[in-house]
Amino acid sequence: MGRIWDTIKAAVRGEEQDYTSGSIDKAIVLLSIPMILEMAMESLFAVVDAFFVSRISTDAVATVGLTESVLTLVYSLAIGLSAAATAMVARRVGEGDRDAAAHAGAQAIVVSVILSVLIAIPGFFFAKDILHLMTRDATVAENGYHFTRIMLTCNLPIFLLWMLNGIFRGAGDAATAMRALWIANIVNIILCPTLIYGWGPFPAMGLAGSAVATTIGRSIGVCYQLWNLFQVGKIVRIRWAQLRPSTDVMGKLVGIAAGSTGQYLITSASWIFMVFILGQISKEVTAGYTIAIRIIIFTILPSWGVANAAATLVGQNLGAGHPDRAEKSVWRACQINLIFMGLVGILYFVFAPALIGIFTTEPEALRAGVMALRALAAGYVFFGYGMITSQALNGAGDTKTPTIINFIFFWIIETPLAWVLAMWWGWGQAGVYASIFIAETLMALAMIWAFKQGKWKLVKV
Secondary structure, three states: OHHHHHHHHHHHHOOOOOOOOOOHHHHHHHHHHHHHHHHHHHHHHHHHHHHHHHOOOHHHHHHHHHHHHHHHHHHHHHHHHHHHHHHHHHHHHHHOOHHHHHHHHHHHHHHHHHHHHHHHHHHHHOHHHHHHHHOOOHHHHHHHHHHHHHHHHOOHHHHHHHHHHHHHHHHOOHHHHHHHHHHHHHHHHHHHHHHHHOOOOOOOOOHHHHHHHHHHHHHHHHHHHHHHHHHHOOOOOOOHHHHOOOHHHHHHHHHHHHHHHHHHHHHHHHHHHHHHHHHHHOHHHHHHHHHHHHHHHHHHHHHHHHHHHHHHHHHHHHHOOOHHHHHHHHHHHHHHHHHHHHHHHHHHHHHHHHHHHOOOOOHHHHHHHHHHHHHHHOOHHHHHHHHHHHHHHHHOOOOHHHHHHHHHHHHHHHHHHHHHHHHHOOOOHHHHHHHHHHHHHHHHHHHHHHHHHOHHHHOOO
16 A cells, blocks of 8 residues: 555656556556646546636536637647647657657647637637627627637637646656646636626626636646746756757648648547537527537546557657557556546436436426436546557657548438438437547547557657
8 A cells, every 4th residue: 555655656757767667557557647746636627617617607608618629629629739739749758859749749839829829710700600609699609709719819828738748748757747737727626616797896896707717727827837848847848049940840740730630630620510519409409519519528628648658658768669569558548547537437427317407407408418427437438548548649740530520420321410400300409419429439439449450659750
């Protein structure tokens, strides 16, 4: 018991470790614990934010759901670039070249700033039009576009928070990534009700207060990340001169990120289409689905922490010339995720009415949320395996294979099936949830098959 406790403390403290030798189980624990805690705080924020926003109105919840469906495009770029940074930094650290790892991280920052500006400008001018496009209920767009404008315009903290944590994960410094997200979300959780309801000297900003709180919280987390990268630099320390654009390194980053970003863009575009279908049914259905997704995120994100740990282990062990150890690490991570996701799926299925009831008592929104939560929880075991193997491929630099698989199952199977079941056959929201379950279960099986082929071991980064 004492050795286990010592390992947990070492993981949280972020002591420098060699993940290319020794116990695989210990390596997974050392990496995944801070990553799980990091994602747990992000998922806690999602739930807490949904709780406060749901107290405003059903329109407010629908606005958040519609906006976040669009923001997933931003997240797709951020997570894709983060995956590229993790792959390159992990490979360089595994090879023992920390200066090259820092240079790759610096160039990722430059790319993030460029992409952020390209999104912020249209986001500021067309926020209301975007909401009008997403829902037939004009009051949602007219009342909520300020929230959408703030979130789209102030997207740089989203980019940097994800991407910089990708650098830390690739370096094996998961503890610093954890602290950055904890800082960001603790600030946000404090500010969210304060700015929404106008506690103390602060004005009551309503839904816009949630957007301002989120932006401030993430910005403070980014400041902590930059301080660690430029001043502390435990494993990777960036120098200001390395921010000078390098077409060679940026080209490699964009090349890897194109695949991983493609995966998330495909996923995000599919999700937007799902929300679009639900938006054609009613705002109550959209609100119920939004609440269910927030609850799902509460456990998906910690599970994603285990997947990120697997990606780091793959990258560093390939860099050190240990492909078999990389593969064993992934299958062990899959086993851990299988147990966790299976247990959580059962709990969600049984207690769905009570969980959704925390956030809304509106009958139609409650019914829609329960249906969505149960449908998604039914596929949790498959989602857990698919998540690990997909991230493992990304960690190896093989972003092409998951992209192809995502396109097939999201756009050739899930999206058309959702439209046929929901709109043509009249299943409504049940058709959307059924298509998600079917497509994502099959996709997880395809990811497992692709990983077993072993071609990812030959990818050069």
